[in-house]
Amino acid sequence: MISLGYRLAGLSLLAALSLSSLTAHAAEITLRIADQKGNMRAQLEAANKLQNLPYKIEWSEFPAAAPLAEALNAQAVDIGVIGDAPLLFAEAAGAQVKAIAVDKSDAYGTALIVRADSPIHSAADLKGKSIATNKGSIGHFVALKALASAGLTAKDVTFRFLQPSDAKLALVQGSVDVWATWEPYTAFAETQDSLKVAVNGRGLWSGNSFIAATDRALNDKQKRAAIADYVQRLAEAQVWAHQHLDTYSQTLSKIIGFPPEAARLSYGRSNARWQSLDDKTIAQQQQTADFYQQAGLLPVRVDVKGTFDRSFIIQ
Known part of the structure; x- marks a missing residue:
């Protein structure tokens, strides 16, 4: 396996050639x-x-992957961070995008949240219950995988497709039994006395998220160079964040409007690392695509190989 330092060196070289x-x-x-x-x-x-950038950045903030994928599809943004399942739905819908780097993290934080007094303690307890989540999100995926692990299917529950803030409210008010979500929402829920994790994503989800770039941006020589430089900066910043967790958590807390303890819990346990794309990652994405197709959410089998651009890391 290529070391993180070597991958970062490769990214540095690619970025430097374009500076x-x-x-x-x-x-x-x-x-x-x-x-x-x-x-x-x-x-x-x-x-x-973000200091001394050789290009400008225009930030757009999204609460979940579905609207972010729509922005990529509409060419309203050049790149974005997106989970493996939402990326599949975007590509199945015709979005002209490529995954260019993968963020591998501990899958715990993609989880099924319940009220503290809920009788739901395992995947087997989900039968007959209602689950709120974003359609096509990694929360939706983990909910389906949890059902499958207990010999259940989507027909055994009622899904309500809601944005995170609405899903959380529905759970707290008791109009749904479960909220299938991801970090930092999971950590935020865990820092409140009224909510808890019933099923976590370990063993159910790969933990993969991606930077996806539009084909238009990748085909623009100058933007492609800017993207290479950005990925390098992001990979280095992530290493720094793990080394300075308290400082990073304070910054994250201010940006997302969550309590510092939730921001720290979310990032500290993720053990996330940006990595180059490899055969294992592509195989994991194919498994995700095949699961969704078998669950009836993708109409045909999707061959994911063409949706990756592996040229951003020099190996």
Whole structure:
């Protein structure tokens, strides 16, 4: 396995080869970046990796992957961070995007949340219950995988497809039994006395999220160089964030509006690392696609190989 330091060195080389072109056209290049709950931006700001950029950044904040995928599909942004399942739905819908890097994390935080007094303690207890989540999200995926692990299917529960804030409210008010969600929402829920994790994502989800870029941005030489530089900065910022967890958590807390303890819990246990794309990652994405197709959520089998661009890491 190639070490993290070597991968970062490779990214540095790729970015450095493009810096002269970027610098010459800095005033002309704007990289439109879609973030979810400020995670990428928080890392970059905390690690001071947004200083002296050879291009401009235009940030867009999204509460979940579905609207972010729509923005990618509409070419309203150039790149964004997105989970494996939402990326599949975006591509199945015709979005002209490629995954260019993978963030591998502990899958615990993609979980099924219940009220503290709930009788639901395992996947087997989900039968006959109602689950709120975003359709096609990693929360939806983990809910389906949890059902399958207990010999159940989507027909054994009632899904309500809601945005995270609405799903949380529905759970707290008792109009649904379960909220299938992801970090940092899971950590936020766990820091409240009224909610708890009933089923976590370990063994159910790969833990993979991606940076996806539009084909249009990748085909633009200057934007492609800016994307390479951005990925390098992000990978370095992530390492810094793990080394300075308290400082990073404060920055993340301010950006996403969550309590510092929730921000720290979310990131501290993730053990997330940006990595180059490899055969194992592509195989895991194919398994996710096949599961969704078998569950009837994808009409045909999707061959995921063509949805990856592995040229951003020099190995």
